[in-house]
Amino acid sequence: MSINIKLQDFTATIHQTSKYNGGEFDLVHVESLIVTDQPIPSDDTWYIPNSKPIDPMFKSIFEHAKINLMPTHSSLIQERIDGFGDALNEAMSGDENETKKDITTLALLSAFSKTTLNPIENTENTYLLSYSYKLFPIAPNIFELKVTLPFPGFIMPDNGDEIQITVVTPINAIIDKEKTMGISEDNQQIQPQYAEFTYSRKQAISFQYTTDPEFTIRYNY
Known part of the structure; x- marks a missing residue:
């Protein structure tokens, strides 16, 4: 079963749990707003990463x-x-x-x-998917979040529909701008937008695109 998607707004907040667990993992919390072109049956199920x-x-x-x-x-x-x-x-x-x-x-x-998927009340074909999972380092103090949007099972027609991703990194993390990238379906790089929050000592990165892209966000302490 494939579902046409009009918008997927993916937001990930990464927490610096590795500081307190001996560098074992950081914890990622995802909120993804999804708008489709038709209703999704209430008994339609998805497999999501668990936090075990x-x-x-x-x-x-x-x-x-x-x-x-x-x-x-x-x-x-x-x-x-x-x-x-x-x-x-x-x-x-x-x-x-x-x-x-x-x-x-x-x-x-x-x-x-x-x-x-949780339907948003008083909306049409609009859903929220929330989950948390562990992000393990690829090397000491170096982490890499990878995501391909839309999620497998959704189809993004090439008619102006939209993919958005925003990732907020942990306290004191530094985004590696050389290793962080968005790659489009035709293997073209997608330009990111960066933000830095002095008070909270966090950084953020955002991408926007209209076909099936793959994103890699690498950061280190």
Whole structure:
């Protein structure tokens, strides 16, 4: 199932929890406003990243498979589950590709929770999706948030509809402007807008675009 989207306004606030947990992770809280061109059924479900600890082995699986955990329509996850097959026989027969897919599917299910989109009252086809998850460092004191919009399961028609992303980094974090980027579907760079808040010692970055872009925000302490 794919849903046409008119607007996705993604806002992430990152909290400096790594200062208090030995550098293990920062905590990301996401609020995403979503406007569609038709109503979404109330029983329509999504898998979202949960805030449970992720086993280091599962983290390695995601990194190897180049999987970026983000909200995904349940139909797309169900496709992976339906393709799970006979995992035991596949492994015993030496089918490495299918075995890798099966292991990755299990790891994904452990890192996701199921939810529905919250409709905003007195609006038409307008929803809010909220979730929190752990962001692990890619190197000591270096973190990288990656997100592709719209979320898998949504379609962004090329007719003037809009994607927006705003990320507020933690206290005393410095955005790495060389490694931070937005890349459009045709592999063109999207220019960001930066802001700095002296009193709260935080920085922010924002992008706006109209087709399926991928964003990387890297910061360090």
